[in-house]
Amino acid sequence: MKTPLTHMFGIDIPLFAFSHCRNVVAEVSKAGGMGVLGAAGFSAEHLDEELRWLDAQGHPYGVDLLIPQAHQDIGSHKPTIDELVPDTHRDFVNALLDDAGVPKLPDSDRASLIADQAREINMTPREAEELLEVALAHPIKLLVNALGVPPRHSVERLHVKGIRVGALVGSLAHARAQLQAGIDLIVAQGSEAGGHTGTITSMVLWPQIVDLAGSVPVLAAGGVGRGRQMAAALALGAAGVWCGSVWLGTTESELDPILRQRLFDARAEDAVQTRALTGKPCRALRSLYTDAWDRSDAPPKLPMPLQTLLWLEPRLRVQRARARDWMSYPVGQLVGDLKGPTTTRAVIHDMLEEFLDSVERLKSCVDDKTTAG
Numbered sequence: 527m528k529t530p531l532t533h534m535f536g537i538d539i540p541l542f543a544f545s546h547c548r549n550v551v552a553e554v555s556k557a558g559g560m561g562v563l564g565a566a567g568f569s570a571e572h573l574d575e576e577l578r579w580l581d582a583q584g585h586p587y588g589v590d591l592l593i594p595q596a597h598q599d600i601g602s603h604k605p606t607i608d609e610l611v612p613d614t615h616r617d618f619v620n621a622l623l624d625d626a627g628v629p630k631l632p633d634s635d636r637a638s639l640i641a642d643q644a645r646e647i648n649m650t651p652r653e654a655e656e657l658l659e660v661a662l663a664h665p666i667k668l669l670v671n672a673l674g675v676p677p678r679h680s681v682e683r684l685h686v687k688g689i690r691v692g693a694l695v696g697s698l699a700h701a702r703a704q705l706q707a708g709i710d711l712i713v714a715q716g717s718e719a720g721g722h723t724g725t726i727t728s729m730v731l732w733p734q735i736v737d738l739a740g741s742v743p744v745l746a747a748g749g750v751g752r753g754r755q756m757a758a759a760l761a762l763g764a765a766g767v768w769c770g771s772v773w774l775g776t777t778e779s780e781l782d783p784i785l786r787q788r789l790f791d792a793r794a795e796d797a798v799q800t801r802a803l804t805g806k807p808c809r810a811l812r813s814l815y816t817d818a819w820d821r822s823d824a825p826p827k828l829p830m831p832l833q834t835l836l837w838l839e840p841r842l843r844v845q846r847a848r849a850r851d852w853m854s855y856p857v858g859q860l861v862g863d864l865k866g867p868t869t870t871r872a873v874i875h876d877m878l879e880e881f882l883d884s885v886e887r888l889k890s891c892v893d894d895k896t897t898a899g
């Protein structure tokens with residue numbers, strides 16, 4: 527395949543895969559696409575470990591950071607969650623799980639279990655900067671930022687090293703700001719996507735951003751998991767696709783088996799937009815936890831990263847108790863199409879095959895009309 531993005535990165539398929547799992551990233555790059563490792567959930571040391579493993583695979587890859595513009599500054603000394611999160615909020619979530627019979631964490635381990643998890647949360651600019659330094663020590667080809675506009679000097683610094691810079695956008699206003707910052711590609715993410723999203727759907731957003739971006743290539747994200755969707759994205763002017771949810775059903779993606787089964791059982795409408803998990807609108811699997819935050823007696827959601835930190839303890843309790851109906855995870859409306867376990871390789875193979883069929887079908891529509899006319 528040939529698009530401005532295959533040209534930019536010297537790859538065979540304009541398929542970009544967002545995943546927190548290094549095996550998915552490596553498999554997609556090995557198949558001729560571009561795997562991009564989501565780094566927000568790693569400490570600096572852990573990220574370095576993951577990137578060393580990816581370097582050893584010998585395929586090109588990128589890194590995605592979550593650098594929010596609007597956030598609560600929690601300082602540099604990493605206070606404990608009990609210090610950061612108001613009692614009202616902790617009491618609310620603890621009562622939910624107590625009432626549901628989900629056991630508490632043992633007193634002896636509680637603090638260390640939560641602190642271990644908190645170390646892997648990097649959502650402030652200061653923490654994202656540390657991760658950026660780690661990423662820059664590796665031969666990454668692409669750096670993508672999810673939640674804000676990178677300062678021009680950061681973009682220039684990456685360019686000097688030959689690293690391309692991309693950003694996720696969900697609206698024209700976001701795209702305009704990113705273009706002014708001098709980025710190399712835009713990921714236009716429709717609201718059906720998993721993770722933090724805006725409100726405009728892919729079908730409307732993609733061509734708007736393509737028209738605005740001019741010569742800057744656009745990756746279409748949000749609801750792409752198969753070849754017909756890839757063909758639609760390219761037909762709407764995108765130079766490639768950026769997929770996240772579809773990898774969650776693959777054996778390379780490290781997910782709790784119970785959670786994965788919940789994804790296979792879910793319908794498209796079970797992927798709801800909620801602030802319950804991170805404080806920002808995030809499309810995720812509906813659960814008893816997300817439902818509880820819609821109740822009238824729920825406290826106001828905290829700003830990022832406090833709402834994410836608040837979620838750590840209930841998440842640990844739910845995991846340990848295997849409390850299926852309380853489990854949630856970011857996922858897009860595509861979840862309704864995930865029906866059972868597969869492999870990254872099979873997803874790519876099927877996507878390309880269906881893409882080619884779609885192209886043929888579109889061509890035949892034009893031929894038929896020409897003949898009929």
Ligand SMILES: Cc1cc2nc3c(=O)[nH]c(=O)nc-3n(C[C@H](O)[C@H](O)[C@H](O)COP(=O)(O)O)c2cc1C
Nearest residue numbers: 544566672719720721747748749769770771856858
């Ligand atoms: C589990 C999960 C976690 C995500 N976390 C991030 C993230 O940390 N940074 C980011 O840029 N995008 C994140 N996203 C969004 C993806 O990058 C991508 O834009 C989105 O998944 C595309 O839509 P789709 O889910 O319909 O494929 C996440 C998506 C999922 C499914």
